[in-house]
Amino acid sequence: MSEQRPIVVSGMRPTGRLHLGHLHGALANWVRLQEENTCFFFSADWHALTTNYHDTAIIKPAEREMFVDFIAAGVDPEKATIFVQSEVKEHAELYLLLGMITPLGWLERSPSYKEMRENITDRDLALYGFLGYPVLMTADIILYKATRVPVGVDQVPHLELSREIARRFNHHYGPVFPEPQPLLTAAPKILGTDGRKMSKSYGNTIDLGESAESTTKKIMGMVTDPARKRRQDPGNPDVCGIFYLHKVTSDAETISWVDVNCRSAGIGCVDCKKKLLEKLLPEQERMRERREALLARPGEVDALVQLGTSKARAVAARSMDEVRAAMKLKLA
Template sequence: MTTQPTRPTIVSGMRPTGRLHLGHLHGALANWVRLQDEAECFFFSADWHALTTNYHAPEIIKQSEREMFVDFIAAGIDPQKATLFVQSHVKEHAELFLLLGMITPVGWLERSPTYKEIRENITDRDLALYGFLGYPVLMTADIILYKATRVPVGVDQVPHLELSREIVRKFNFHYGEVFPEPQPMLTAAPKILGTDGRKMSKSYGNTIDLGESVESTQKKIMGMVTDPARKRRQDPGNPDVCGIFYLHKVTSEADTITWVDQNCRTAGIGCVDCKKKLLEKLLPEQERMRVRRDALLARPKDLDDIVQLGTEKARAAAARTMDQVRKAMKLE
């Protein structure tokens, strides 16, 4: 008799530092919705991770967390299929973080691409902090605490996961084969540009939030930066540098995408025409998301119950893992 393979375990989280936007939807959430049907999924609020850069404003974390879970569910995450929980409510994350820190060389952390990039780009606060330097160790604890076998990442995040794999290898070398090495699940995260032509990011203030009102979404889209080289209506455009075209590619039907591509390059349509065509599909989707969000926000106890049940499930899984870790390390 053939044994059915065990479903893979997938762990991923987001930092609650503000409203989620279209970049989150198409870069991560849409993929999570697909994965929940084929794997054991743990999706969490990374509130401790939020403190690594937002330690000066902790008051935004709890409110952002509630909004974030609402966005998860409104986007299609099913609490019956995936486990939703809060990182700081599962104290085993902190315990494993501490223990992994005992074997992680500082040099491994200092060479992290994100460590260097964020320190260069965030200059309005001190980030020469132990917590910020050590966040990849906490990230590793988050992943392996649930014996994750696959982690959805973009190509730019592969070096971060490789650091986690190195930590796992070192732990298993010293204490025995406790953890599987999490494998990257490469995702073709689409490029989503913000209203100013840069990557859509809360830090840049250039986002279109999930479920934002029709009026606000329309205003932002109509004022959005397009091809800067296209000065006049009769000038041919280059959709490859236009944020509106990137949104078409994740929102519109294939024939519309082809129509926009061809007519932009030949000046068959202007930027206003292109934006109006996008709004035909985007506005109804934003309105559907707004209705789902409002319905969830109107039932705060139901949402609390969902997260509480998920957190209890996560605690149980984490406790089983930490029993193994303590025995392997001769701590009990």
């Protein structure tokens, strides 16, 4: 991979099976990005502790499943570096150093900090690690001198905080880090079975490669337009999670058919859901087959991750040599 290519960094927390939101919101984009960028895609296992500190036993098993999902979705370990965050200790060192210069007020205004504290009520999130996760996220990104970070529109404020932290570091110690630019993903937000954003934290997901029976049950039970009470009432697909899935799964003709007929009450929600399943179920089956083939060869997957982690560690070590020198923390 050429050093001249744009550098892309992104990661996911291993807190459970990946789902359709991950596929259409991130993984499909990663597969495209790996062709023309130097990509680092990682398991954010330390980030998983911010909300799953109470059940750490699930993290490592979920991590292997997650890497299987990466590869099954088309991430190529020969084109992109896949690795484990906690096995590159430089992430922790840079996190600590950035924490020394990050104002508390910057962290308290983070939109996701407020959102998750409101939505996750079954555990205490009034914790230093949860408040400070944007600093760790910044370390993850700038450690590899990332120039582009794939994000959805709702994540742009998070990246702007990382840019501010990188800017503050460069102001104090000299121009070590580029300010990463947002690389907006084309996919719309994917709604879960309850009408909220699809998220493991909310328990409203449809997992990648989930069985036909389970996928069908979840789709048929999904929340649609809450204002559409009767079959003959016109609907609004713009607020419907099923239509969001059509937009990333179905062809243009089907999307148009759903849009027109939902608004005119030409079809009911059951018709719309069945049409989605015609395309979604075969895709789920293909993903299930690829996942099972990879899970049958766990040693191969582990070796690919270990190789990627070694590559990431070498890049991170070079960056931290620069950081220590810039901060005068390194003996001449």
